[in-house]
Amino acid sequence: MATLSPAADRARLSVDAPGAAATTAAERTAVAAVDGFWRRNFTQLFGRPYQSPRVAGGYRGSNGPICAGQPALAFNAFYCPSQDFLAWDENLMDAGYQRVGDSWVYLVVAHEWGHAIQSRINRYQVSLATELQADCLAGATLAGAQRDGLIRLQPGDNEELAATLTVLADTYPWTNHGSHGDAQQRVASYNLGAGQGVLACIAR
Ligand SMILES: [Zn+2]
Secondary structure (H helix, E strand, C coil): CCCCCHHHHHHHHCCCCCCHHHHHHHHHHHHHHHHHHHHHHHHHHHCCCCCCCEEEEEECCCCCCCECCECCCCCCEEEECCCCEEEEEHHHHHHHHHHCCHHHHHHHHHHHHHHHHHCCCCHHHCCCCHHHHHHHHHHHHHHHHHHCCCCCCCCCHHHHHHHHHHHCCCCCHHHCHHHHCCHHHHHHHHHHHHHHCHHHHCCC
């Protein structure tokens, strides 16, 4: 997956903005790569079988799937533990894609999948800082998916993926640092996972 620096991307976008079709294609690739990574690695890492969460997929605005009585938020992405599904607002994905590039889509999918992983491991292995742990798992997933040949990253892509956590900090509920940690913490967590793998993200 080739990503551009945010500045270069913005410049390019003034003449060639990616549309909803590009976002949807990136989502499909991201889901396949992230699920593929966990299919290959979860059992070996945690000693139990892996089952994929359901992808309830994209909604637009506030008409997303309801989770435990809570309506979906506009411009958000979330994992629903009680029903084991992921969902995201396509407007959030489109906006991130346009500002940052396809790495945004990969990051959101890998992060929400990280929450699904948290619900599949022992409670004591789940960090109190659940959002930062999800970022760490996202880093481990995207770097691991590259090692497993599921996606192709270019040199510097990991840094750019981490930078996406900074670029949009506080713009959306998904990047609100009250609940997700500040940009520096998110980047550090992402890099920990990308550099040292899944087990470095696990509380013990
Ligand atoms: Zn999260």
